[in-house]
Amino acid sequence: MEARRQTHYVAVFGTLWGLMEVTLGTALKGLRIPFTGLVMAACATVVILAGRRFARRRGSVVMMGGVAALIKVFSLGGFVIGPVWAIVFEGLLAEIVLTTFGLNRLSSMLTGVVLLGYTTVHPFVAQGVLYGSDIYTIYLEMLRKFAAVLHIADVDLVPVAGVYLACIAIAGSAAGLAGLRLGHDVDRNLRRKRLGERTPC
């Protein structure tokens, strides 16, 4: 019975994640809104953490990611390789964090930060898989060439990276806490509605 219950929690939150990627993700990409990846990663964080409150078994987040990825693969918009891999990797990373630290405020914030941080490097990871490691050599060579042409080779990028990482940390933590809160609120609402269904007026 418990296994069946866990399965349907995985199915519901995986479907929710997949539907969100298919509808919101496609709409944001279509509207050419910047930082779409970060917005989707923040939404995924919320769904994952809310889902983990119900599906507490080890591996449940990976399965949610698998369900969401398959929905995305077979969606009407066709197979877009980048977002599908992003979903799978996000599920895997969130599972590692949540299995290691359990579900609490700190791990929720960490999950958000890790997922948003991963989204930043995802294009490079995905391109590495698709094109091979030579792509990194080419990017580095191009970067050096353009830096030399624009005379920006000596510019210190550490402050820029620091500000960006701080933004990721704040946004990721907020998404993590929102997900934890959503799980809590849904749990309370669910109990109330179940009780309402059982109690005759």
Place this chain on the structure above:
Amino acid sequence: MLKHVALLFLQLTLALIVSVDNQGWVLPLALGPVLVLDRGAFRVLVRGRLLLFLALMVGGVPLVVGTRSADVLGVPYSPEYVDASLLMLYRSLIMLVALRLFTRRIRLDELATSLQRTRFRQFGDAFALSLELLPQLRATSRNAWRAYRRGRGSSGLIAHTRDWTVDFVTNMLLYAERYSGEKVQGEAHE
């Protein structure tokens, strides 16, 4: 189902081992089945951004980076990077077409049933249930979106969005529970 998985696995392996030396037999072996089974899978390549990226990779990169030790029509280029770019082109071509062929040949319910029979049974069950829930959840989400838009303005945007999300997810869980319960009862009757 198994033959499609085997073909995908073979094509992905070929994509990983393709090199300048073996491209003569690897490319036909990897792309030949696609020509025979489903030429429509090649349509995955007809995307402006992808084509532009690949064109720049093969046509542009060797002109800019590396040791430009050869020239064509007086334009110097790096033969080393021509090879590297071509390999990247072959690899991405095989991977994209192979994955597209796989998703075009496989039906979702077939995939769910196959997963249920393997070691990933719990995942298969979750995926099968997800497919059964999908049409209803789509309808629920559309109705919920309309309700969200109607209710906006009565309270703050964040509070309204939070309340709506909580209600929406709760309703989805209740629906899934009911659906699952009815299914169990149906199976018990049978």
